Amino acid sequence: MILTRMAAGLMALALGALPLRAEAPRVVTDIAPVHSLVAQVMQGAGTPDVILPPGASPHGYALRPSLARDLQQAQIVFWIGEALTPWLETPLESLASQAQLIELVEAPGTTQLQFRHGATLEEGDAEAEEHEGHEGHFHEGLDPHAWLDPENARAWLSVIAETLAAADPEHAALYRANAEAARTELAEQSRQLAASLEAAGPVRFMVFHDAYQYFESRFGLKNLGAISDGAASSPGAARVAELRDELLEHGVDCIFAEPQFNTGLARSLSEDAALRVEVIDPLGSALEAGPALYPALLESVARSFLACKGR
Structure with missing residues (x-):
């Protein structure tokens, strides 16, 4: 019993002598x-x-x-x-x-763009x-x-x-x-996304919420317009009419809607012009949170643009 207690005491001293591993910051x-x-x-x-x-x-x-x-x-x-x-x-x-x-x-090193x-x-x-x-x-x-x-x-x-x-x-x-x-x-x-998007050819689209110009600028995509200005405010009747005219005038492939906002207006506009609606999510809400989310988000956004072209 004495030896057991001594062994336990020596082990405790040995463990106490080991440096405690620092916790990561909160x-x-x-x-x-x-x-x-x-x-x-x-x-x-x-x-x-x-x-x-x-x-x-x-x-x-x-x-x-x-x-x-x-x-x-x-x-x-x-x-x-x-x-x-x-x-x-x-x-x-x-x-x-x-x-x-x-x-x-x-x-430092961040490319900034102004709202359009x-x-x-x-x-x-x-x-x-x-x-x-x-x-x-x-x-x-x-x-x-x-x-x-x-x-x-x-x-x-x-x-x-x-x-x-x-x-x-x-x-x-x-x-x-x-x-x-x-x-x-x-x-x-x-590099892989750029090659895929370039191979698909030009995509002519409008978005509900002008949230994608960083992706567009990086990968050479052309956005014809946004249903909602800035931070997703609701457009007035004059703007809706303007957007409808733009859809009819240009050969738009599709309209992008987002899960965070009401997609009814996007779908209404698409029906008027016989367009398809694709859902695109800049936040990756449907993706599993964690280290893999960001690369999966980029892949998801690229797939939405490719789907707009039917690829």
Whole structure:
């Protein structure tokens, strides 16, 4: 019995002498695509939380109490920025005041585009800017759907890795290796998607919500118009008439609707012009959350454009 107690005591001392492995920081993200990018970088160290549930619109959401607790405990918050979720700024200031806030749309290396206006989106309406990092937050007219450009996502993977490495040096090598692997895989996926979309030929389409110009710009797609301006506001009668005329005038292949918004108007317009309606989801609401969501989202968006051409 004495030997057993001595052995147990020696084992406890030995275990106590071993360095305790540091826990990964508590990380919160805003939307599923950002959560996926952060989860890729954190694999093997920890798992981030996400605020916006599947199917909810980022442009307006009531924060649940459980998510408020997550924000209170967060050490790092990665979010697109106020331009996408203006309702989130106040909770971040009040609940996550001690957390490090990383506004990805303002991160170095991010290509920014301005919202386009009018039923017909002409060449040159979008102003591109590669952001080198500066003071300030919300830019009037900034299109926040920047995650749909895979080159932005590749830049963000590096930002995410360096932010986590600074907060958690013990896992720094892991974060950087994960980010580099994800960047390499994403570059290859982008090349494959570009080849598939180019082979399909021009796609003439309109969208319900002008959320895709980052994807369009990256892959050379031409959007003929949006049913709803900016953050998915409801169009008036004059705009609906204008859109109907555009559909009839141009050889539009299809209209894209989104699961986050009422698709009735898109379907009504498509019936008037004998067009097909394809559902496209910029948030990946139907996809399983986690590291694989972001590449699956890009694949899903590309498939929607190919389906518009019947490919």
